[in-house]
Amino acid sequence: MDDALFGSPPVEVAPGAVHLPGWLTAAAQADLVRRCRDWARGPAGMRRHTMPRGGVMSVRMASLGWHWQPYSYTRTLPDGTPVQPFPALLGDLAARAVADAYGAPPAPGADPYDVALVNFYDADARMGMHQDRDELSREPVVSLSLGDTCVFRFGNTETRTRPHTDVELRSGDLFVFGGPSRMAYHGVPRTRPGTAPPELGLDGRLNITVRASGLRG
Numbered sequence: 001m002d003d004a005l006f007g008s009p010p011v012e013v014a015p016g017a018v019h020l021p022g023w024l025t026a027a028a029q030a031d032l033v034r035r036c037r038d039w040a041r042g043p044a045g046m047r048r049h050t051m052p053r054g055g056v057m058s059v060r061m062a063s064l065g066w067h068w069q070p071y072s073y074t075r076t077l078p079d080g081t082p083v084q085p086f087p088a089l090l091g092d093l094a095a096r097a098v099a100d101a102y103g104a105p106p107a108p109g110a111d112p113y114d115v116a117l118v119n120f121y122d123a124d125a126r127m128g129m130h131q132d133r134d135e136l137s138r139e140p141v142v143s144l145s146l147g148d149t150c151v152f153r154f155g156n157t158e159t160r161t162r163p164h165t166d167v168e169l170r171s172g173d174l175f176v177f178g179g180p181s182r183m184a185y186h187g188v189p190r191t192r193p194g195t196a197p198p199e200l201g202l203d204g205r206l207n208i209t210v211r212a213s214g215l216r217g
Helices: 026-040 088-102
Strands: 011-014 017-020 060-064 067-069 072-074 115-121 127-130 141-147 149-154 165-169 174-177 186-192 205-211
Touching (some): 011 165, 026 115, 026 205, 088 205, 149 205
Antiparallel strands (some): 067 072, 115 205, 141 174, 149 165, 149 186
């Protein structure tokens, strides 16, 4: 997992929002896909969350470190099942991602990365425009893409509507957003089925977002 590709330079989409195409090697992607399958088989598994107004998310999700549900984090699932532990490997990847995106590692004393959401998109799944605002910490969000290509819509911090920028995220891409863009609205209006690298054996898209919750206990 120490081998990252640097063939494409970072692209600043907005201040503090950086896209690094091809950041993960094919071997690193395959390793993460295998781990995601293990996490999906864990005690909690993957689930579609019901939103407060009754709608059900089309994306299936597994939580690591802390269990996310709209709109809070807990240490256990609603039925009392403990959340799966946060893998140290993802913390290491997040630290490297921040260093590569911004040219400097996380500052001393920064909140540790301690939660990851593993999202699975089938051909019909979408993610509406939203802010990642349930964390107490405002450390950058680290997003890794595996499998099918998606259109990632990165907006502004004030509204779900324009202005926004559509970015094509392919398997192995990294996207980091923090600083003035930490609270930007973002979403996935569509995926492109059948675009995953064949060697991954993945039908759909996996997205791993790694965050610092800022929570204790």
